[in-house]
Amino acid sequence: MTQFFQQVVAGLASGGIYAALALALVLIHRATGVINFAQGEMAMFTTYISWTLTANHGWDKWLAAGATLVIAFIGGAAIQRTIIRPIERAPILTIVIVTIGLVLIFNGLAAWIWTAEVRFYPSLFPNDTVTVGGVAISMIDLGTIAVVLVLVVLLWAFFQFTTVGLALRASALNPDASRLVGIRVGWMLAIGWGLAAMLGAVAGILTAPTTTLDPTMMQAILIYAFAAAVLGGIDSPFGAVAGGLMLGVGLNLIGTYIDFVGADLRLPVALLVILVVLLVRPAGLFGKPVTRRV
Amino acid sequence: MSRPTVTRAELVKGPLFVLAALAILFLPRFISDFRAQQFAYVGIYLIALLGLNILTGFTGQISLGHGAFMAIGGYTTAILISNQGLKIGSHTFSGDLKDVWTIPLAGLLAGLVGFLFGFPALRLTGLYLALATFAVAVATPAVIRKFEGFTGGGAGINLFESPQLTGVGGTDPITFEERPGGVELWRFSIPTFNEWLYYLSWGIALVMFVVAWALLRGRVGRAFRAVRDSELAAASSGVNLARYKTLAFGVSAFYAGIAGSLLAIATTFVNPETFPITLSIFLLVGVVVGGLGSLWPLVFGAIFIHFMQIEWAQNADGAIPDWLPLLGDLETNVPGAPAVAFGVVLILVMLALPGGAGGLVRRLGALPRRLNRRAA
Numbered sequence: 001m002t003q004f005f006q007q008v009v010a011g012l013a014s015g016g017i018y019a020a021l022a023l024a025l026v027l028i029h030r031a032t033g034v035i036n037f038a039q040g041e042m043a044m045f046t047t048y049i050s051w052t053l054t055a056n057h058g059w060d061k062w063l064a065a066g067a068t069l070v071i072a073f074i075g076g077a078a079i080q081r082t083i084i085r086p087i088e089r090a091p092i093l094t095i096v097i098v099t100i101g102l103v104l105i106f107n108g109l110a111a112w113i114w115t116a117e118v119r120f121y122p123s124l125f126p127n128d129t130v131t132v133g134g135v136a137i138s139m140i141d142l143g144t145i146a147v148v149l150v151l152v153v154l155l156w157a158f159f160q161f162t163t164v165g166l167a168l169r170a171s172a173l174n175p176d177a178s179r180l181v182g183i184r185v186g187w188m189l190a191i192g193w194g195l196a197a198m199l200g201a202v203a204g205i206l207t208a209p210t211t212t213l214d215p216t217m218m219q220a221i222l223i224y225a226f227a228a229a230v231l232g233g234i235d236s237p238f239g240a241v242a243g244g245l246m247l248g249v250g251l252n253l254i255g256t257y258i259d260f261v262g263a264d265l266r267l268p269v270a271l272l273v274i275l276v277v278l279l280v281r282p283a284g285l286f287g288k289p290v291t292r293r294v
Numbered sequence: 295m296s297r298p299t300v301t302r303a304e305l306v307k308g309p310l311f312v313l314a315a316l317a318i319l320f321l322p323r324f325i326s327d328f329r330a331q332q333f334a335y336v337g338i339y340l341i342a343l344l345g346l347n348i349l350t351g352f353t354g355q356i357s358l359g360h361g362a363f364m365a366i367g368g369y370t371t372a373i374l375i376s377n378q379g380l381k382i383g384s385h386t387f388s389g390d391l392k393d394v395w396t397i398p399l400a401g402l403l404a405g406l407v408g409f410l411f412g413f414p415a416l417r418l419t420g421l422y423l424a425l426a427t428f429a430v431a432v433a434t435p436a437v438i439r440k441f442e443g444f445t446g447g448g449a450g451i452n453l454f455e456s457p458q459l460t461g462v463g464g465t466d467p468i469t470f471e472e473r474p475g476g477v478e479l480w481r482f483s484i485p486t487f488n489e490w491l492y493y494l495s496w497g498i499a500l501v502m503f504v505v506a507w508a509l510l511r512g513r514v515g516r517a518f519r520a521v522r523d524s525e526l527a528a529a530s531s532g533v534n535l536a537r538y539k540t541l542a543f544g545v546s547a548f549y550a551g552i553a554g555s556l557l558a559i560a561t562t563f564v565n566p567e568t569f570p571i572t573l574s575i576f577l578l579v580g581v582v583v584g585g586l587g588s589l590w591p592l593v594f595g596a597i598f599i600h601f602m603q604i605e606w607a608q609n610a611d612g613a614i615p616d617w618l619p620l621l622g623d624l625e626t627n628v629p630g631a632p633a634v635a636f637g638v639v640l641i642l643v644m645l646a647l648p649g650g651a652g653g654l655v656r657r658l659g660a661l662p663r664r665l666n667r668r669a670a
Contacts, residue, residue, distance in 0.1 A: 035421050037358075037428065086645055092420040093356055094644050097582055100358065100575055101640035108633025116630075215630070219571065223432050226425055264440050271433040275426055279417050 005135045007252045013141035014210070014224075015248015016148030020203040021218075021225035022232070022240035023155070024196035029234050031172040031192040032088070034095050038102035040222030042079075043200030044215060045106045046072040047208050048114050050201075051121050061124055065205050069198050076197025077190040084193070085186065110215040121208035144206050151202060152241055155195075168192060220267055224251070227270040230277050233287020242286060247273065304511075311504075314590075318496050322489050331488035331560075332600065337495035338556045339596035343580045344499075344506050344589065345549020350578075351586035352510060353542040354522030355415065359427035361574035362434040363408055363547040367400035367554030372451040372564045373444070374399065375459060380451070382444050393459050393559050397498070400555035401548045408547020412540030419525075431574040435566035450565025459562065460490060495556050502549060507589055509545070518542055519587075572633070579636050582643055585652025594651040598639075602632050 021039060028036050036042075046068050053064035079102070087094050125143030129136040159165040171178040171188040179185050207221055228247045232239025251266050261269060283289040322330045346360050373380055374396045377388040391399075411430075418426055438445045445451070453459055484490045509515060517538045520528035529535050558564045576599045584595025643650055649657075 033421075035425060037424075083641060090644075092424075093350070093354070093586075094648065096356055096358075096421065096424045097578065098641050098644050100578060101637040101644070104575060104579075104633045104637030104640065106637075108630035108635075108637060111630030112634060113630075219432060223429050226429060230425070264436055267436045268433045268440075271426075271429040274429050275414060278422055278426060279414055282417070282422070 002135050003256070004253075006137070007256050008249055009135075009137050009141050009145075011249035011252030012245055013138075013144040013248070014252065015228075015245040016145050017203050017206050017221065017244075018224040018228045018248055019241040019244025020148055020151060020199050020206070021221060022228035022244045023152070023237055024199035024203070025225055025229045026232075026234060026237050026240040027192055027196045027199070029229075030237075031168070031189055032084075034084075034092075034099070035226075035234075036102075036193075036196065037096065037099040037222075038106060039196065039200050040218035040225070041103045041106035041110075042072070042076065042197055043204035043207075043221075044218040045110050046075070046197070046201040047121065047204030047213060047217070048110055050205055051119060051208070051213055052114075054122075055119075061122060065124060068201050068205065072197040072201035073194040075194075076200075077194035079197075080190040080193035081186075085189075107215055114215075116215055119213040121205075121213040123209035124205070140209060147202065147206060148241075151199070155199075155237075164191065223267060223274075224248075224270050227273045227277075229284075230274050231284055233284025235288070236284065236286040239284055239286030243284070315500055318500070322492055327486050327488050330486075330492045334488065334491040334495045334560060335557075335600045336593070336596045337492070337499040338553050338560060339577075339580060339600055340499045340593055341495070341502050341556070342550050342553035342577055343584060343592040343595050344502055345546045345553065346577050347581050347584070347586065347588070347592060348506060348510070348518070348549070349542050349546035351581060351588070352515065352522060353518040353539065355539060355542060356420065356424040357427045357546070357574075358424050358578060359429075359431035359434075359574050360546070360550050360577050361569045361571065362427075362430050363404045363550035364554030364557065364573065365434055365438065365569035366404040366407055366547075367551030368558035368564050368568060369438070369445055369451075369554075370400040370403050370551070371396040371555040371558045372446075372453060375453055375456055376446075376451045377456070378446065378451060380444055380446060394494070397552060397555045397559075401552040404551020404554065405544045405548030408550070409540055409544030411547070412543030413536075415543060416536055416539055428571075428574075431571045434569060438566040438569075446565070448566060450563060450568070452563050453558065454562040456562075459559065491560050495560070498552060498556065502552065503589065506549075510589070514538070514541070576636065579640050581650075582640055583650050585650030585654075586648075588650065588652025588655075591650065591652035591655055599636075602635060 021043065024039050024043075025035060028034060028039075049071055050064045050068035053059040053067060054061050059067070083098060083102070084095075087098055123140045123143070124147075125139050128139045130139060130142070131137070159169055167178070167183045168188050168191060170181075171183055171185040172192075175185045178188075203221065203225075204218060207217060211217055224247060225244070228244035229240050230243070231247060232241070232243025247270065251269060254261050254269060255263055255266055277284060321333065325333070342360065342364060345363075346357060349355050349357055371393065373387055374391045375393050380387045415423055415426070439448050441447075484493060510518065517528070517533045520531065520533050521535060521538055521542075525535060554569070557568070561568065580595035580599040581592065582595070583598045584592035647653060
């Protein structure tokens with residue numbers, strides 16, 4: 001039973017990371033109907049920036065993480081303005097290919113600048129355990145869960161209580177009407193990309209200590225985030241968080257208790273989740289089914 | 295049902311094709327053995343690109359996971375050739391087949407899997423299909439690693455000097471004499487393994503090219519294009535969406551399987567890293583550069599993806615430009631350079647030249663007519 005609870009907590013921590021990245025995907029998909037395949041690589045790249053700031057320039061790790069979030073926001077918005085905006089109305093295939101281009105660029109740049117050498121990225125939290133009712137829980141896991149929870153609450157408050165948040169929601173819901181009432185929809189989309197890049201950076205900074213920092217770090221995480229977003233409903237922010245946590249816990253338990261799956265087959269299991277959800281209930285658990293008018 | 299009549303444009307294309315085939319036949323006489331090997335890879339990539347373009351360029355179904363179909367083909371060939379004691383059930387593989395005979399089997403198996411994958415894919419459109427195929431490609435190496443007894447796991451399968459591999463030279467284990475590689479084909483002697491590889495891959499590529507051309511010019515091709523341009527319009531004109539989409543998946547995967555099989559023979563080795571997610575992405579780059587919905591211009595795409603990988607890895611000196619901020623004095627290397635170049639080219643082509651090389655050729659071809667019209 002102790003093992004079970006430990007696995008659940010660890011699952012919630014990794015699930016929180018999937019949730020953060022899934023939230024980034026959902027944010028962009030809601031606003032523009034696009035899936036950003038480069039979300040994971042962007043997250044990896046920003047994590048390297050944070051690493052450089054601490055390891056090479058001696059910054060405090062919290063300060064570096066904060067600066068990285070700002071850089072991620074600006075970078076994400078800049079990518080939307082320069083690369084995504086010209087193809088906004090292009091066919092889906094074009095947009096997918098362009099985000100794949102971004103995958104290659106960020107992956108290549110990271111390997112180019114920092115080499116594929118594996119780096120050690122220290123956690124923001126002490127490498128310690130607390131014991132609750134006989135169950136040893138890692139501080140890193142607790143910290144990760146806390147960061148993700150705070151993030152989700154902040155994001156919710158931002159969308160719910162600020163004018164910019166309202167404008168963002170409006171332009172996602174009905175761009176033309178928003179334009180008519182004077183919302184600068186183009187900039188709202190840029191802010192959306194910025195926020196998504198920021199969420200990605202958080203996911204990257206939380207992931208790096210649990211694995212190692214290298215250019216392929218986020219590839220698997222991105223698939224888990226896809227699975228989480230699809231499971232929760234690709235248009236539902238609440239669904240993304242719930243999906244992420246469910247997937248994290250589920251994969252951890254399956255990996256622990258089903259020997260055949262173990263640690264090796266988690267990725268195929270996530271793939272299976274994606275396929276089954278898309279085939280059986282394309283709107284996900286918390287999304288609204290879309291009816292298409294023909 | 296009337297047979298498609300041969301158009302005048304096609305009458306010109308016939309002799310051009312024969313000329314190209316002759317050029318391909320005699321090219322190895324003028325280039326080094328090493329270059330012949332490189333062009334063999336170009337032929338292999340061309341086959342994969344033809345397949346991917348049938349699916350993505352002509353039928354409009356995005357696949358970011360074609361590397362997975364190549365993996366099926368590659369592993370089929372590798373497992374059938376090898377005698378490393380790989381087994382499935384009670385059967386142990388012990389060099390069962392000569393390499394060339396495994397190629398069609400590899401294609402058929404991959405084609406069957408692709409055809410079956412086409413059924414769930416029917417319910418996935420656009421973005422979701424891209425997502426699902428991407429996930430397939432990322433998950434493939436993990437699956438290969440898991441079934442170690444059958445696939446050799448992470449260590450892979452070594453085919454070098456396997457007796458079932460045609461034309462490989464090597465050292466005689468007893469006399470230590472160098473055995474020359476090469477193949478005698480009728481009265482035509484191919485002196486080295488690399489040249490044999492070249493003729494094998496280009497011979498197959500030419501056949502596959504003609505097959506693709508014949509398939510796409512008639513009824514099936516029209517149905518594919520109708521599905522791409524508007525599923526709704528296609529369905530209401532009586533095109534059976536399910537039939538043609540699964541067919542496109544099957545044919546496309548067949549091509550990928552053949553290419554994967556040839557890749558395994560060419561590298562004489564397969565492991566999970568032979569078919570990484572980047573392979574799937576590079577194939578997409580090749581199709582975009584060659585031109586979505588083009589056939590022969592895909593040669594440019596194949597040349598592009600093969601030579602960019604090699605040339606960039608060899609020639610770039612590894613200096614990061616000084617103006618890049620924040621980097622300090624980190625040690626540098628260039629493994630990422632080709633990926634960056636691919637990404638930039640991909641985006642630039644999509645922004646500026648959505649038709650790729652094929653679109654450029656068509657535009658240049660239309661230029662004289664437009665100039666004439668202006669002059670008149």
